[in-house]
Amino acid sequence: MFRLQIIPYHLLLRFEAGTSRGVIKERNIFFVVLTHLDFPDRIGIGEISPLLDLSPDYHFDIASFLEQQKNNFTPDFLESELLKNLPSVRFGLETAYLDWKNGGKRMIFDNDFSRGNEKIWINGLIWMGKPAFMQAQIEEKLAKGFRCLKLKIGALDFETELNLLKEIRKKFSADEIILRVDANGAFSPKTALEQLKRLSDFDLHSIEQPIAANQIEKMAELCEKSPLAIALDEELIAIRTKEEKENLLKAIRPPFIILKPTLLGGLVACQEWIILAESLGIDWWITSALESNIGLNAVAQFTANYKNKLPQGLGTGNLYHNNIDSSLYLDGEYLGLNKDYQAKFDVL
DSSP: EEEEEEEEEEEEEEEEEEEEEEEEEEEEEEEEEETTTEEEEEEEEEEEETTTTTTTTSSSSHHHHHHHHHTOOOOOGGGGGTTTOOOOHHHHHHHHHHHHHHHHSOSOOOOOEEETTTTBBBBBBEEBBHHHHHHHHHHHHHHHHHHHEEOOOSSSSSHHHHHHHHHHHHHOTTTTOOOEEEEETOOTTTTTTHHHHGGEEEEEEEEEEESSSOOHHHHHHHHHOOOOOOEEGGGTTOSHHHHHHHHHHHHHHOOOOOOHHHHHTTTHHHHHHHHHHTTTOOOOOOOOOOOOHHHHHHHHHHHHOOOOOSSBBBOOSSSSSTTTOOEEEETTTEEEOOOOOOOOOOOO
């Protein structure tokens, strides 16, 4: 018989992380520990870390729910209707089970990445803030060898953001540095197309979610007319069934979609998005969602199951003062895993 244990954990960021939705200084998350009576020494660890204003289950009483289910878990529970609108809970349970199933050694998948033979190309994330702070981040990432930068935009004056991009392009061509921007839905539908046209002057790779979600006709129009490739992000969060996913992709026809397992209901749910997107000629990449190293490890290993040649949006593990010990490491612009290091979990 399986047993679930839930452990609250308070993450403290190293700096104030700015987005168009506000500033993040700390996060309250849960670790879920899965054990089995027949294998008392084996534990699977997952992470449940819903995001404020984004996750459907952020305000849900996760601790009470899992306390009620602590003796009821089976692998089939991952497909339960009870988890339909609890995407971060499903992700945490799913990855805890995969960890347990594979021996409780934080090997979520057995692939070249988890065996230490392959690294994942990632973009360098530039958080919002005063221009000097953003410029400092850019210089730091470039010094570390990142060739793909993703800038959060939409909170500062638009002209200021354009000037920041202009300064980067003065120094580096699109062949030297790939630039992505993420508006987090900050643009007005009335002005979005003009803003996209101005952004396209800087040879950007793509923009994530230029306008707020649930404006399907307008988003489809932007995808058709924009000179800058659009990637859907928040647009995917409320979509649950395979039919809904297919209908959304066919209606909007975006060049890209962004897959965040914590927000979309786990790894199987993301796999379904990938299959549908590829069948429609839509490219994709995977992004972590401010998880600790427990969640990031699972997302990274899942990402490595695919030979996606685009830079992925994975974290580096350096966001928090009190992150969990991990086998992950950063090698320039690549995320790797040291298979010879057995990370400790000192939260129990």
